[in-house]
Amino acid sequence: MGRLAPPEAVPVRWHKAESRNEFTADSIRTRPKNPVSQVGVAALIDVESLRSFLDGLSDLVGIATALLDLDGNILQSAGWQSACTAFHRTVSGSAVNCTESDLFLASHLRKGEFVDYKCKNGLWDVVTPVFVGKEHLGNLYCGQFFYEDDVVDESFFAAQAERFNYDKAAYLAAIAAIPRFSREKVRSVMGLVVNLAAYLSHLSLTNLRLQESQGRMEALINALPDPVWLKDTNGVYLSCNRAFEHLVGSTVGNIVGRRDDDFFPAELAEFFRGKDREAIAAGEPRRNEELVPAADGRPAILLETVKAPLPGADGAPAGVLGIARDITERKRAEDRIRFLAHHDGLTGLPNRSSLYERMEQSIAMARRCGKAMAVMLIDLDGFKSINDTVGHHVGDRLLVEVAKRLEHSVRHSDIVARLGGDEFVVALTAIENVSDAAEVAAKIVDQLAAPYPMVDHELRTSPSIGICFYPDDATEINELVKNADIAMYRAKAAGRCNFQFYTEEMRTAVAERVTAEKALEVALTEGQFVLHYQPLIELDSGRVVGVEALVRWRHPERGTILPGDFIPLAEETRLILPLGKWVLEEACRQLKRWHDAGLNELEMSVNLSAIQFQEKDLPDLVKQAVERAGVPASCIHLEITESMAMRNPQQNIVMMKALTDLGVKVVLDDFGTGYSSLAYLKLFPIDIIKIDRSFVRDLETDENDSAICEMTMLLARKLGLQVVAEGVETEAQLNFLGSIGCQRIQGYLFSKPIAAEQIEEFVEGFRAPRVEVERG
Numbered sequence: 219m220g221r222l223a224p225p226e227a228v229p230v231r232w233h234k235a236e237s238r239n240e241f242t243a244d245s246i247r248t249r250p251k252n253p254v255s256q257v258g259v260a261a262l263i264d265v266e267s268l269r270s271f272l273d274g275l276s277d278l279v280g281i282a283t284a285l286l287d288l289d290g291n292i293l294q295s296a297g298w299q300s301a302c303t304a305f306h307r308t309v310s311g312s313a314v315n316c317t318e319s320d321l322f323l324a325s326h327l328r329k330g331e332f333v334d335y336k337c338k339n340g341l342w343d344v345v346t347p348v349f350v351g352k353e354h355l356g357n358l359y360c361g362q363f364f365y366e367d368d369v370v371d372e373s374f375f376a377a378q379a380e381r382f383n384y385d386k387a388a389y390l391a392a393i394a395a396i397p398r399f400s401r402e403k404v405r406s407v408m409g410l411v412v413n414l415a416a417y418l419s420h421l422s423l424t425n426l427r428l429q430e431s432q433g434r435m436e437a438l439i440n441a442l443p444d445p446v447w448l449k450d451t452n453g454v455y456l457s458c459n460r461a462f463e464h465l466v467g468s469t470v471g472n473i474v475g476r477r478d479d480d481f482f483p484a485e486l487a488e489f490f491r492g493k494d495r496e497a498i499a500a501g502e503p504r505r506n507e508e509l510v511p512a513a514d515g516r517p518a519i520l521l522e523t524v525k526a527p528l529p530g531a532d533g534a535p536a537g538v539l540g541i542a543r544d545i546t547e548r549k550r551a552e553d554r555i556r557f558l559a560h561h562d563g564l565t566g567l568p569n570r571s572s573l574y575e576r577m578e579q580s581i582a583m584a585r586r587c588g589k590a591m592a593v594m595l596i597d598l599d600g601f602k603s604i605n606d607t608v609g610h611h612v613g614d615r616l617l618v619e620v621a622k623r624l625e626h627s628v629r630h631s632d633i634v635a636r637l638g639g640d641e642f643v644v645a646l647t648a649i650e651n652v653s654d655a656a657e658v659a660a661k662i663v664d665q666l667a668a669p670y671p672m673v674d675h676e677l678r679t680s681p682s683i684g685i686c687f688y689p690d691d692a693t694e695i696n697e698l699v700k701n702a703d704i705a706m707y708r709a710k711a712a713g714r715c716n717f718q719f720y721t722e723e724m725r726t727a728v729a730e731r732v733t734a735e736k737a738l739e740v741a742l743t744e745g746q747f748v749l750h751y752q753p754l755i756e757l758d759s760g761r762v763v764g765v766e767a768l769v770r771w772r773h774p775e776r777g778t779i780l781p782g783d784f785i786p787l788a789e790e791t792r793l794i795l796p797l798g799k800w801v802l803e804e805a806c807r808q809l810k811r812w813h814d815a816g817l818n819e820l821e822m823s824v825n826l827s828a829i830q831f832q833e834k835d836l837p838d839l840v841k842q843a844v845e846r847a848g849v850p851a852s853c854i855h856l857e858i859t860e861s862m863a864m865r866n867p868q869q870n871i872v873m874m875k876a877l878t879d880l881g882v883k884v885v886l887d888d889f890g891t892g893y894s895s896l897a898y899l900k901l902f903p904i905d906i907i908k909i910d911r912s913f914v915r916d917l918e919t920d921e922n923d924s925a926i927c928e929m930t931m932l933l934a935r936k937l938g939l940q941v942v943a944e945g946v947e948t949e950a951q952l953n954f955l956g957s958i959g960c961q962r963i964q965g966y967l968f969s970k971p972i973a974a975e976q977i978e979e980f981v982e983g984f985r986a987p988r989v990e991v992e993r994g
């Protein structure tokens with residue numbers, strides 16, 4: 219806001235009143251109000267200060283003065299004649315003449331002008347307006363006089379006395395006392411009054427702007443969500459905003475004039491005062507944190523407060539301005555972030571980085587005291603399937619319970635941490651011997667294997683624990699954890715729910731495994747795998763009706779490696795997924811080549827691993843491979859082992875169905891070894907069963923095996939399934955299988971698995987031996 223210019227001297231113009239009838243009291247009272255006129259002149263002018271001025275003027279000049287608002291209310295008056303105070307204004311009939319005069323004069327007034335008016339009571343009033351900006355808010359009056367040139371008609375006043383029942387003598391005496399002024403004198407007095415009005419206008423406008431600015435400032439400060447307050451140098455509150463009222467649980471009216479010890483405990487109030495003084499002494503804002511009891515009984519809140527010295531008009535410190543921000547939530551979040559940096563969010567246990575820090579300290583301690591430390595890596599058995607079946611939220615509750623049980627199983631000085639997932643580490647600090655660790659490990663196995671009651675069911679899991687020792691097995695933390703991990707894998711392999719101590723041999727085995735795994739990865743990326751194909755003969759027609767694709771690894775140094783030596787590792791490492799995909803795609807492509815070369819009825823069997831069979835996208839993969847190669851789906855036979863099918867029969871039926879829906883055939887491989895129940899066999903949407911090699915091998919010598927083969931044939935006939943006998947090496951085996959009606963034969967008797975390039979030649983040159991085939 220700019221500074222207000224001083225009031226200009228107003229040139230005085232006499233403005234004669236022209237009409238008596240253009241206004242009424244109502245028209246003035248019902249004038250539309252604007253913001254300024256709503257404030258009113260009385261609110262803007264220091265009426266008390268005006269009083270002494272008007273008194274002085276009246277004393278000096280002997281003229282009556284008044285300040286009236288537009289509704290005719292007399293705000294200030296001086297030097298009034300007794301004719302008015304004792305007579306005209308006391309009787310309603312006469313007073314109405316005064317009001318009419320006031321109201322007439324209240325209209326038609328322009329800034330810098332004055333008008334005079336002879337009221338019906340026979341006296342003159344002169345008036346000039348008080349404008350605030352463009353708003354006419356009130357009027358300054360001089361009046362209750364006669365002009366020198368007036369002829370005072372005594373009979374008029376005598377008649378008035380009679381009409382209004384005045385004491386005639388007293389009234390006429392009062393009229394006689396009415397002062398007389400020359401018009402020049404009235405003009406010069408009004409010049410003074412007009413300037414006074416201009417001054418009052420200026421003052422009012424200044425006050426108005428000040429009020430507006432104060433109002434805006436208050437609105438602004440009250441809208442702030444942060445508490446704001448002002449105190450003088452003695453710590454007495456001068457002002458505050460709503461947020462501060464809320465903070466101390468009081469109102470501004472009650473806060474202003476009080477000190478901190480009226481609202482806060484003495485010690486805290488003294489602390490606040492100290493911080494006030496610091497800011498005042500520093501001459502610049504000071505920031506600090508204050509824990510303040512909440513007014514509404516909630517827990518204490520933490521405020522970040524900035525206190526700045528408040529300069530007075532002379533520049534010297536007049537107090538302190540404070541503004542505070544509730545940082546309780548922010549602090550809590552920061553504390554949580556700090557906590558999470560070192561702890562696991564779910565169980566509250568130390569996380570990996572905190573574990574390593576604490577192990578560092580424990581190792582240093584163990585070194586000084588010549589003691590050992592045991593590091594246990596604990597993995598929960600079957601946790602993934604718990605998560606998959608009952609959901610992650612229940613899995614999470616289980617992990618929290620496991621954490622509690624682990625903490626209860628060890629001493630306070632030991633370390634329990636969660637590495638992530640279902641992996642925990644327990645470090646037993648300062649142990650004497652191996653049996654100490656064995657005892658704790660056995661206790662942990664018992665504790666964790668005990669049932670976990672949940673709301674609507676009971677869960678079970680067990681731990682596989684690997685243990686290694688500082689300093690015997692390793693001295694570095696990473697090594698210790700790694701060795702414990704190796705031992706934990708051995709515990710898993712040893713049937714789970716047990717603990718194993720780390721040994722050097724384990725490390726060697728792991729190293730070999732890691733090397734093999736790497737080599738397998740390289741083999742995949744460098745295309746070191748090839749497919750060999752073993753022909754499948756149909757006895758009736760004497761033709762090669764199909765081939766089984768069997769993968770081989772052409773190792774650059776070790777030569778050809780058979781699947782038995784790498785498939786288990788590929789399954790463990792899940793590299794079987796990309797490998798199996800390649801096998802499927804390559805087998806389809808090769809079949810297409812043979813179909814195009816004229817072997818157009820040839821069928822292709824492909825082995826599927828249990829890992830592949832569990833993948834939801836297997837049907838998509840098969841569909842793509844078949845479509846991309848452009849071979850009929852019915853020519854593709856997917857072999858799954860009987861034990862695989864029986865592992866989760868319900869779920870597997872769904873997968874088999876999805877595959878047969880594509881048109882491919884499903885073969886139950888290694889039949890007889892997987893303990894199929896007849897009930898399931900009926901439900902499996904399979905087309906072919908393959909009698910396991912182990913029953914064929916001893917057909918000639920073992921009656922049980924021949925009986926199993928016969929029973930398998932009977933069963934297959936009943937279920938409408940084809941049978942393939944694999945591993946046929948001798949003519950006797952062949953003849954027996956033919957005699958029990960087995961149509962399809964695979965085995966070294968006809969051919970070992972051979973390279974793709976050899977198949978065409980084999981098919982063309984193939985001459986089936988004569989076999990008597992039993993027709994069922």
Ligand SMILES: Nc1nc2c(ncn2[C@@H]2O[C@H](COP(=O)(O)O[C@H]3[C@@H](O)[C@H](n4cnc5c(=O)[nH]c(N)nc54)O[C@@H]3COP(=O)(O)O)[C@@H](O)[C@H]2O)c(=O)[nH]1
Pocket residue numbers: 752766767768769780781782785798801825826827887888911944945946947964965966967971
């Ligand atoms: N998931 C995948 N598994 C595969 C794949 N390729 C092979 N395999 C699996 O490896 C197992 C061993 O295969 P392999 O060493 O190739 O042995 C096959 C034949 O060579 C062997 N066979 C065939 N006839 C005879 C015989 O007369 N005598 C004899 N001693 N062995 C013989 O049998 C194996 C084929 O068996 P099957 O699969 O049951 O038909 C193999 O069993 C597969 O499980 C692959 O790509 N993916």
